[in-house]
Structures are given as C-alpha cells and as structure tokens.
Amino acid sequence: IAGITQAPTSQILAAGRRMTLRCTQDMRHNAMYWYRQDLGLGLRLIHYSNTAGTTGKGEVPDGYSVSRANTDDFPLTLASAVPSQTSVYFCASSLRGSDTQYFGPGTRLTVL
Amino acid sequence: AQSVTQLDSHVSVSEGTPVLLRCNYSSSYSPSLFWYVQHPNKGLQLLLKYTSAATLVKGINGFEAEFKKSETSFHLTKPSAHMSDAAEYFCVVSDLGGNTGKLIFGQGTTLQVKP
Numbered sequence: 001i002a003g004i005t006q007a008p009t010s011q012i013l014a015a016g017r018r019m020t021l022r023c024t025q026d027m028r029h030n031a032m033y034w035y036r037q038d039l040g041l042g043l044r045l046i047h048y049s050n051t052a053g054t055t056g057k058g059e060v061p062d063g064y065s066v067s068r069a070n071t072d073d074f075p076l077t078l079a080s081a082v083p084s085q086t087s088v089y090f091c092a093s094s095l096r097g098s099d100t101q102y103f104g105p106g107t108r109l110t111v112l
Numbered sequence: 113a114q115s116v117t118q119l120d121s122h123v124s125v126s127e128g129t130p131v132l133l134r135c136n137y138s139s140s141y142s143p144s145l146f147w148y149v150q151h152p153n154k155g156l157q158l159l160l161k162y163t164s165a166a167t168l169v170k171g172i173n174g175f176e177a178e179f180k181k182s183e184t185s186f187h188l189t190k191p192s193a194h195m196s197d198a199a200e201y202f203c204v205v206s207d208l209g210g211n212t213g214k215l216i217f218g219q220g221t222t223l224q225v226k227p
Contacts, residue, residue, distance in 0.1 A: 043215075092215075
C-alpha cells in the first residue's frame with residue numbers, strides 16, 4: 001500500500017539520549033517534511049527537504065537534525081533529547097511543484 | 113507573511129445538525145488553503161483544498177468550504193454531523209512566499225458530536 005510509514009509508533013526516552021525517528025515513503029515524492037504537534041499550537045515545521053541531497057531548516061529546528069540520502073527516507077535525529085522535545089512528530093511528503101502534503105501516522109515521543 | 117486563525121478551539125454539535133468550523137487567513141498572495149482532519153491517535157488526512165479554480169470546494173465525507181476573499185475566510189461546513197466526524201480539524205495555508213513548501217497550520221478546532 002502506497003504511503004508514508006513512521007517508526008517507532010511511540011517511544012519513551014531518557015533525557016540526554018540520542019534518538020532517530022524514521023520516515024519512509026513509497027510515492028516517489030520529491031519533498032519531505034518533519035513537523036511536531038503540540039497542544040494548542042497546531043503543527044510546526046522542524047526541517048524539510050525539497051529533493052534528495054538537500055535539506056533546510058523550518059520554524060523550530062533547534063535540537064534536531066535530518067539527512068536525505070535518497071528519495072524515500074528522511075530520518076529525524078535528536079542528538080541529546082530534552083523534555084521540551086516531548087511531542088507527536090509527523091513526517092509528510094509532496095510532489096515537486098505541489099503544495100499538497102501527505103502525512104504519516106506519527107510518532108509519539110516522551111522525553112523524561 | 114501568511115497566517116491562519118481558527119476562531120473556535122472547540123465546537124460541539126448534536127448528531128444530524130449542521131457543522132461550521134471557522135477559519136480566517138492572512139496572505140500577501142492568492143493562497144492555497146486546506147482543511148485537514150485528525151482523528152484521535154491518527155495521522156492527518158486531507159479533507160479538501162482550495163486553489164482558485166472555484167470558490168466553493170467540496171471535500172470528502174460531505175464537507176465543503178467556501179473561499180471568501182473579501183472576508184479572508186475559508187470556513188468548513190457540513191449539512192449534517194455524524195458521530196464519526198468527531199475529530200480535530202486544522203485550517204492550513206501554503207507558504208507561497210518562501211521556498212520551503214511549508215504549510216502554516218491553525219491551532220486546530222476540536223469537533224465534538226453529541227448523540
């Protein structure tokens with residue numbers, strides 16, 4: 001089934017630990033995005049990638065890094081997790097030239 | 113810069129009655145506007161999208177939205193609510209002024225449907 005998968009579904013993490021959230025899409029979309037969702041704030045863009053090999057910073061990039069080695073995968077890494085990074089993380093993708101984004105099911109991350 | 117304001121954080125309706133979720137936007141461009149729905153513990157699903165082809169946009173599950181430039185509004189409506197419509201709804205504008213392809217989300221409106 002075509003779409004976006006994210007892993008893990010949920011995770012509890014000790015502060016200071018490193019964590020990578022995985023995102024894979026099989027729609028051959030050029031662009032991919034990472035958002036975090038916090039109550040009352042909607043979704044905010046963390047990082048994005050318009051095409052494989054390029055990445056850019058979104059609205060709230062601090063404490064996060066991404067890479068885009070190929071079209072399908074867009075992992076998000078927290079180098080040293082802090083409690084304020086407790087959130088639900090959504091990966092999304094879109095075709096080049098389209099502003100319609102398709103979202104994965106999300107990863108619920110709790111940092112203690 | 114683009115922005116979106118959802119005027120109600122919570123809306124409660126009875127099953128079978130009309131739904132109105134309000135959204136105002138601010139944009140320097142002719143915007144692309146979206147409504148997304150998020151059911152509990154689920155991802156976001158696209159309900160509908162406005163791209164200037166028609167001011168009244170029909171979406172899935174009987175929802176529709178009307179783009180009113182003079183009022184800078186993009187309200188979401190449905191004639192008759194169903195219990196399965198209970199969810200979080202997000203009004204979204206595309207950041208056409210930037211190069212990120214960024215979507216700018218409203219704060220969300222929780223729709224409660226009472227039996």
